[in-house]
Amino acid sequence: MIKHYCNISQILSLKKAHEKDGRNLLPEDLSIIENASLVFNDDEILWTGRTADLPAEYLKEERVDLTGHCLTPEIVDSHTHLIFGGDRALEYSMRLNGADYEEIAKAGGGILNSMTGTNSMEKHELLSIGRERIERLASYGVGTIEIKSGYGLNFDKEYEVTQIINELKAEFKGRVQILNTYMAAHAIPKSFESSDQYLSEVVIPLLEKLATENIVDAVDIFHEEGYFNTEDVKKLFSKCKQLQIPFKSHADEFNDNKGAKLAANEGALSTDHLLQTTSDGISALASSDTVATLLPGTGYFLGKPQANARNFLDAGVKVSIASDYNPGSCHWDNVLQIAAITAPNLKFNQTEIWSAITLNAAHALGLKSQGAIIPGLAPRFSVFKVPTVHHITYHWGRNFFISI
Numbered sequence: 294m295i296k297h298y299c300n301i302s303q304i305l306s307l308k309k310a311h312e313k314d315g316r317n318l319l320p321e322d323l324s325i326i327e328n329a330s331l332v333f334n335d336d337e338i339l340w341t342g343r344t345a346d347l348p349a350e351y352l353k354e355e356r357v358d359l360t361g362h363c364l365t366p367e368i369v370d371s372h373t374h375l376i377f378g379g380d381r382a383l384e385y386s387m388r389l390n391g392a393d394y395e396e397i398a399k400a401g402g403g404i405l406n407s408m409t410g411t412n413s414m415e416k417h418e419l420l421s422i423g424r425e426r427i428e429r430l431a432s433y434g435v436g437t438i439e440i441k442s443g444y445g446l447n448f449d450k451e452y453e454v455t456q457i458i459n460e461l462k463a464e465f466k467g468r469v470q471i472l473n474t475y476m477a478a479h480a481i482p483k484s485f486e487s488s489d490q491y492l493s494e495v496v497i498p499l500l501e502k503l504a505t506e507n508i509v510d511a512v513d514i515f516h517e518e519g520y521f522n523t524e525d526v527k528k529l530f531s532k533c534k535q536l537q538i539p540f541k542s543h544a545d546e547f548n549d550n551k552g553a554k555l556a557a558n559e560g561a562l563s564t565d566h567l568l569q570t571t572s573d574g575i576s577a578l579a580s581s582d583t584v585a586t587l588l589p590g591t592g593y594f595l596g597k598p599q600a601n602a603r604n605f606l607d608a609g610v611k612v613s614i615a616s617d618y619n620p621g622s623c624h625w626d627n628v629l630q631i632a633a634i635t636a637p638n639l640k641f642n643q644t645e646i647w648s649a650i651t652l653n654a655a656h657a658l659g660l661k662s663q664g665a666i667i668p669g670l671a672p673r674f675s676v677f678k679v680p681t682v683h684h685i686t687y688h689w690g691r692n693f694f695i696s697i
């Protein structure tokens with residue numbers, strides 16, 4: 294069925310940004326259309342432009358008048374860990390009160406705390422928590438959400454969480470697009486002697502099983518000192534290539550272990566965090582299709598330094614921003630709000646910030662048919678009740694998204 298939205302105050306189309314593959318973006322690459330119309334069917338955008346220029350063939354279609362509203366490409370959150378049991382509120386307060394990592398670990402904090410919290414919950418409870426959190430993200434205008442497993446950290450629970458994400462994906466189909474990322478390689482449970490032992494006995498055997506069920510969209514690994522090393526990452530990536538499943542990594546967060554460079558050279562969809570990435574990693578990313586996903590919410594939440602975004606942007610890297618929503622290091626689930634706060638602090642221009650949560654975030658998930666409002670692309674967009682697109686990121690902390 295063909296739909297026609299007319300009298301839209303502004304469409305932020307990102308036409309030019311799309312032509313430039315999300316790199317080296319200038320303010321005018323927002324490609325705003327004033328007093329606009331949008332014509333689309335279930336599969337693709339058919340026409341967009343000024344309402345006054347609407348081709349006669351679409352005049353007969355039923356119209357929805359969107360006076361006083363603006364459209365942007367759909368908001369995408371390309372990095373979340375939203376299936377977890379329990380919370381880490383006490384740990385957060387302890388940190389504010391001066392506790393260090395060891396004291397928090399002694400008090401039962403840290404990722405292994407979330408592992409216990411997740412393992413103590415039944416499948417139906419985790420499903421219900423997941424459903425509630427997805428609804429909340431959707432209420433901000435986020436239409437595509439990537440969800441990682443990674444708090445089960447044993448064969449059976451990681452399997453169950455991947456199935457939970459798959460069930461939520463089916464349940465939300467048509468409303469919220471969910472991508473299922475398998476991340477059993479999130480941390481190493483204490484019962485294993487080495488990262489290699491855990492990888493060989495749990496992560497890879499379960500991946501092989503999941504591959505036969507065809508429910509995993511991508512595989513992720515925590516490539517950091519004290520977690521998984523370069524050899525582990527290469528081993529997992531090579532298994533992914535064999536199984537033809539896309540892969541990505543958490544890299545260069547604590548130190549520059551050349552994680553971004555490895556991810557770019559291996560053809561990862563994205564590599565995320567990148568606080569410590571140096572020039573060789575940045576140039577490897579610039580000459581690859583791998584998206585650099587920055588997670589500034591984590592820096593704000595932990596009170597730590599941020600990635601040097603301009604180094605990536607100026608080198609021609611495709612940069613995305615995601616929430617990293619998780620119980621420990623970023624209990625903040627609103628990627629649009631995070632982007633608004635990031636723009637002046639990490640020196641993004643408006644096109645860079647919008648591309649980071651739409652076009653480039655979609656590319657970070659391998660979704661090349663969305664991210665801009667141009668004919669031929671999928672009809673995925675977010676609608677906001679604001680007079681101009683500039684108001685969306687100007688009003689910090691307010692939500693203008695409407696569901697139509």
Ligand SMILES: [Zn+2]
Nearest residue numbers: 372374543617
């Ligand atoms: Zn993460």
